[in-house]
Amino acid sequence: MAVLSRRVRPDDWKPVGVDALEANALKVVRSADNRSVIAGPGAGKTELLAQRAAYLLQTGTAPPPGRILAISFKRDAATNLAARVRQRCHRIHAGRFDSMTFDAFAKGLIDRFGQALPELWRPTPDYEIMFPNDRDYRDFLQQQLGAPPTSVGIYADIQAITVKAFERRHLVGLPLPLEGWPNPTPCQWAADRYWQTSLRSGKTSGLSFPMIGRLVELLLRVNPMARDALRLTYSHLFMDEFQDTTQIQYDLVRTIFLGTDTVITAVGDNKQQIMRWAMAMDDPFTAFDADFAAKRTPLYNNYRSSPELVRIQHVLAQALDARAVAPVSKTVGTIAGDSCAIWDFSTPEVEADRLAAFVAAEMKTQKLGPRDFVLLVRQKAVDYAAVLEPAFAAAGIPLRNEAGTVGTVMLQELLAEEASELVVAILHLAMTKRAGRYWTDCQEALAALRGVAPDEEAAQTKLARELDAYVIKLSAAHPNPPKTKAIAQSIVDDILAFIGRERLIAVHPAYGQGSWLEKVLDAVAVHLLVSSADGIDWSSALDAYEGIHAIPLMTIHKSKGLEYHSVIFVGLDDGAWWSFSNDQVEATAGFFVAFTRAKQRVVFTYCARRGSRTKIATLYELLSKAGVQSVRVA
Structure with missing residues (x-):
């Protein structure tokens, strides 16, 4: 329960909502200096x-009107942290905590101050977000660009630029020069042509998020007033999942906060770095420690996994970092038999049947629900789902491919979208019994959208009356879940009209660019209709929307930050890990991430029909070293 809004003396402050924190965690919570926190799986990074937010806000160490900024790599991490702070703090305190992704932070700044950029680098105010891939860069370099001026080089110089290096090293590899490149190399000339084409070739500019990051860094470098406003606003900065920070993001943080009084806490795990393909720095912790004189502080406890799983995890961790210290499990093992095994199957069909039977039996004997399990794959989840889904359905357990798409939006991303979450919360409040917790969520979300402060009692009361009246009207208009797309769309449109489209865009700027909001709202309507197909009432339809009673299937990358009683990793073979030899460190880190999602059990499956296991022999050797046995399943 959140504490009152009165100030607490620092010496009297105690952790909120938990029995205790490990000694090093408590030191970080109370620290007044910059810290880099190495926190392994299950160490409680979000907690x-x-x-720390609760301590700073409740003791006045972060005094009003100053705010705390938390920036994360993934949107669900930012959302989870904000929700946790609301649970730990009075809403007046939590109102001074801003949690967002790096991309959202940068985009918000370019939207507010972008027209102050020098003309050479200034995008149109209504710029579009673009997501270029290797094919787009290859087409630009080989088809669109042509030969450079003779003073720069020859056509062969352009053709020699590799697609992989173009974005990472040349386009956004370094801070942008204020007046462009005076004597460009062929690579710089190509980068400049891409920039100017993106900024000027159409009616509206087209920018990727890495490009936005570079523009914002330049903006704050040449506009001290905007930079100083951020420094004055934020007394403390948190950086979550810091191992995934890119050079672009790090340079932006340096430009804003280096040499200031803002106290920075960077938290992450160098053994879980699986985003180097997305331009993550090789070792951001060392750079941060050097630049910001940060004190390295490790956490040792693991509150997620059983002692046996933690023992195996440490063998994997040492393959990634020979200096890794053995963590201490703070939970107990609850299952009989092996906590980890490799199951060999003759065919994918036999594999699917046996896994479904195993999960059904475990649910019964361990009193578990479908969401206590996860099926992880490395890639191409839809191919695995085609075989697994019928087997699980036959066992009476719905399986949901959360890596699949609804319209043009990935399902797992849709469920984390603010628009989707708010629509579902309002529907729960209007259509289901015992929906009290949704009332608080809706009230707080609407207050944020309408700019109503927590201590504005009259305005809060008026908002509550509006919410009550609206949900009564909504439930009367739609007593049953939708049976057509048109009805589903009308429900979503009605809720959006009550929320206020412009208010939603103002608070969540990503919805103001291009057609993203329309794509999300269309996906919400489609998914609501699909979820209502077998539901006789709203409660079951909304449960289906959120996947309450379905076992999730997802990729390793999408499992990061999540946890499950049992993890079943399907496909430990060369076919799934075809690129293992290209970057063994990152691939092993991905393997480590998959393993460490589990609280009590990990099962790896192998089927010779999908591929051999020679390329990934290293992974099998690690498991063997940890004492994990391979079992042939008939």
Whole structure:
């Protein structure tokens, strides 16, 4: 329960909502200096940052009107941290905590101040977000660009630029020069042509998020007033999942906060770095420690996994970092038999049947629900789902491919979208019984959208009356879940009209660019209709929307930050890990991430029909070293 809004003396402050924190975590919570926190799986990284926010806000160490900024790599991490702070703090305190992704932070700044950029680098105000891939860069370099001026080089110089290096090293590899490149190399000339084409070739500019990051860094470098406004606003900065920070993001943080009084806490795990393909720095912790004189502080406890799983995890961790210290499990093992095994199957069909039977039996004997399990794959989840889904359905357990798409939006991303979450919360409040917790969520979300402060009692009361009246009207208009797309769309449109489209865009700027909001709202309507197909009432339809009673299937990358009683990793073979030899460190880190999602059990499956296991022999050797046995399943 959140504490009152009165100030607490620092010496009297105690962790909120938990029995205790490990000694090093408590030191970080109370620290007044910059810290880099190496926190392994299950160490409670989100809880650490939430407790630090509670300490700073409740003791006045972060005095009003100053705010705390938390920036994360993934949107769900930012959302989870904000929710945890709201649980730990009075709403007046939580109102001074801003949690967002790096991309959202940068985009918000370019939207507010972008027209102050020098003309050479200034995008149109209504710029579009673009997501270029290797094919787009290859087409630009080989088809669109042509030969450079003779003073720069020859056509062969352009053709020699590799697609992989173009974005990472040349386009956004370094801070942008204020007046462009005076004597460009062929690579710089190509980068400049891409920039100017993106900024000027159409009616509206087209920018990727890495490009936005570079523009914002330049903006704040040449506009001290905007930079100083941020420094004055934020007394403390949290950086979550810091191992995934890109050079672009790090340079932006340096430009804003280096040499200031803002206290920075960077938290992450160098053994879980699986985003180097997305331009993550090789070792951001070392750079941060050097630049910001940060004190390295490790956390040792693991609150997620059983002692046996933690023992195996440490063998994997040492393959990634020979200096890794053995963590201490703070939970107990609850299953009989092996906590980890490799199951060999003759065919994918036999594999699917046996896995479904195993999950059904475990649910019964361990009293578990479908969401206590996860099926992880490395890639191409739809191919695995085609075989697994019928087997699980036959066992009476719905399986949901959360890596699949609804319209043009990935399902797992849709469920984390603010628009989707708010629509579902309002529907729960209007259509289901015992929906009290949704009332608080809706009230707080609407207050944020309408700019109503927590201590504005009259305005809060008026908002509550509006919410009550609206949900009564909504439930009367739609007593049953939708049976057509048109009805589903009308429900979503009605809720959006009550929320206020412009208010939603103002608070969540990503919805103001291009057609993203329309794509999300269309996906919400489609998914609501699909979820209502077998539901006789709203409660079951909304449960289906959120996947309450379905076992999730997802990729390793999408499992990051999540946890499950049992993890079943399908496909430990060369076919799934075809690129293992290209970057063994990152691939092993991905393997480590998959393993560490589990609280009690990990099962790896192998089927010779999908591929051999020679290329990934290293992974099998690690498991063998940890004492994990391979079992042939008939």
